[in-house]
Amino acid sequence: MSNFKLTKIIEKKRKCGILTGEDIEYFVDAVVKSTRENKCPSQAADRCQIGALLMAMYLNGLTSKETADLTEKMMNSGHVFHWPEDWKDTVVDKHSTGGVGDKVSLVLAPVLAALGLKVPMISGRSLLHTGGTLDKLESIPGVRVYFKANEIQKIVETVGCCIVGQTEDCNPADKVLYQCREITATVDSAPLIVASIVSKKLSEGLNAIVYDVKFGKGAIFKTKEEALEIAKQLVSASKTVKSSALLTAMDAPLGRTIGNSLEVMEAVESLRGNGPSDFLRVVIALGSEVLLLVNGTKKNEAEELISSALNDGKALRKFHDMIIAQGASRVEAEELCYGNINAALPKASYATEISYSGEEGYICEIDPLSLANVWKEEYSNSQGNPGIGIRIVKAIGERIKSGEVWLKMFHETQQLNNDHLMTLSNAILVKPVAKERHLIDKRISFKGNTALAIESY
Secondary structure, eight states, X not given: OOOHHHHHHHHHHHTTOOOOHHHHHHHHHHHHHTTSOOSOGGGSOOHHHHHHHHHHHHHHXXXXXXXXXXXXXXXXXXOOOOOOGGGTTOBEEEEEOOOTTOOHHHHHHHHHHHTTOBEEEEOOOOBTTBOOHHHHHHTSTTOOOOOOHHHHHHHHHHTSEEEEOOOTTSOHHHHHHHHHHHHTTOTTOHHHHHHHHHHHHHTTOOSEEEEEEEEXXXXXXXXXXXXXXXXXXXXXXXXXXXXXXXXXXXXXXXXXXXXXXXXXHHHHHHHTXXXXXXXXXXXXXXXXXXXXXXXXXXXXXXXXXXXXXHHSSHHHHHHHHHHHHTTOOHHHHHHHHHSOXXXXXXXXXXXXEEEOOSOSEEEEXXXXXXXXXXXXXXXXXXXXXXXXXXXXXSOTTOEEOTTOEEEEEEESSSSOOHHHHHHHHTSEEEESSOOOOOOEEEEEEEETTTEEEEEEO
16 A cells, blocks of 8 residues: 555645645655555555655755755654763764865864864765775775764764764665665755755764865866855755855865775875875865864964874874774784885785876866776776775976876776776876966855855855
């Protein structure tokens, strides 16, 4: 027997009606019931109904109120973390919409923990051409990313931070809806994206969250306008906690590495105080936003605090303790954090150097999408070797002349195929005059409790 009440809700949205909080609560409850053995199947949604309502939402949109209601009901569909009272105003997180070479979470979580904050970071896996934080972390031998809620609580209590996947009982509605969005071609609906992201993040029991919304060739959102709209909706849907968003450019890879093991290496190098300047600018900017939201710390003071945590080894120690708490052996953690990074992580069997063959000048562009697509295909062909990746030898703004190596590709096949060689060779643009890279474009936050403020950064 189909769920007749849900059919009427589908009809309402198909006719461009506005769904009430009760309508949305009924839908989310029916979605969750569809995953369980149910004595009353008439109360559960079947996949046809879920797909139909998602398509109606995709085509007709959701108001900010509908989006907020959907977010809240999804969040409350499963386990929500509750933290000790004396942690008040210290439980924080950040979320990135994804980009090429974006390993910010691996550095920012331990930095914030080193500054006394609690970071129960729930992350995801690789999406399209972008790498996943969980995949990167799992390239460290022994590290696990799936834990029960009480295990996550213990890690956060003892270390101050963790980077983990969703628990089994966290936001079950989102798991069903995301699967249905994939098979019904409704993934790229802004309100559904927002509800999915925010409901997962708020289930962490946060006091504050910062969103890193990327735009450009290597991002999910190609234009600044698309990214700004998502950023506004993310902050609006998160108004029950302190929140803000930064629009950051993804017109080139972030940092100098692409690929799981290589990005972990670069993250550890950054925690040792030796990270690439573009990557550290984004880490420091996002960390400063968190400190501003939580403590009202002024930007210059926040930047100094974060730089100090990176340079004095406190953040590196937090990362060391976190990976041990998540399954790495003490010997493995010591080697990675304080020994030979290269010896601690999986590697590819072969490396190919890509040389520049044009006129001398300054690197003005490096195509992130082309590099990411080659990495993803080589990674897939290797059956998931985390050592597959790309290291950028010469970055944007650097001078280069013909014959100089600007990129290394690490791969498992004995030779790269001609298509990949050609793609990598063509991923660089050199001009006679150097171009400054503008990484952070705008800040979106609430001014008071009602109006969104959009400021140039």
